[in-house]
Amino acid sequence: xxxxxxxxxxxxxxxxxxxxxxxxxxxxxxxxxxxxxxxxxxxxxxxxxxxxxxxxxxxxxxxxxxxxxxxxxxxxxxxxxxxxxxxxxxxxxxxxxxxxxxxxxxxxxxxxxxxxxxxxxxxxxxxxxxxxxxxxxxxxxxxxxxxxxxxxxxxxxx
Numbered sequence: 001x002x003x004x005x006x007x008x009x010x011x012x013x014x015x016x017x018x019x020x021x022x023x024x025x026x027x028x029x030x031x032x033x034x035x036x037x038x039x040x041x042x043x044x045x046x047x048x049x050x051x052x053x054x055x056x057x058x059x060x061x062x063x064x065x066x067x068x069x070x071x072x073x074x075x076x077x078x079x080x081x082x083x084x085x086x087x088x089x090x091x092x093x094x095x096x097x098x099x100x101x102x103x104x105x106x107x108x109x110x111x112x113x114x115x116x117x118x119x120x121x122x123x124x125x126x127x128x129x130x131x132x133x134x135x136x137x138x139x140x141x142x143x144x145x146x147x148x149x150x151x152x153x154x155x156x157x158x
Contacts, residue, residue, distance in 0.1 A: 012047070068119075
């Protein structure tokens with residue numbers, strides 16, 4: 001997939017300077033859909049297993065949504081496996097709704113759900129205008145604490 005708007009994608013890194021390996025990534029794109037409206041697409045979201053349940057995925061998705069809103073997105077779509085309950089829960093908590101089930105969508109024969117987030121015009125900063133920002137963005141994540149909370153207090157953008 002060609003990334004024509006790299007400012008929509010984010011990497012998450014631990015705040016520990018001795019560990020520079022990424023721990024999470026989201027890859028997105030945005031384009032006109034059927035020449036009618038501006039559509040964002042979340043192509044991939046992944047967080048390292050040892051870093052899950054800390055709000056990293058939520059932060060990555062929210063950063064991408066905000067970047068797409070700044071570019072005037074009218075809706076954001078994605079697909080996820082129908083039985084990926086963690087992903088479905090995450091996206092639905094952020095306002096996505098299940099649009100339809102896609103039978104045998106993946107090469108392995110699994111079904112998917114297409115999820116959609118409608119973005120009201122008032123949430124768009126500049127409808128139809130493409131923002132040209134940094135070529136990449138990263139979020140920095142603090143080391144794990146024993147808190148059972150799934151808040152984002154340990155996540156900051158840089």
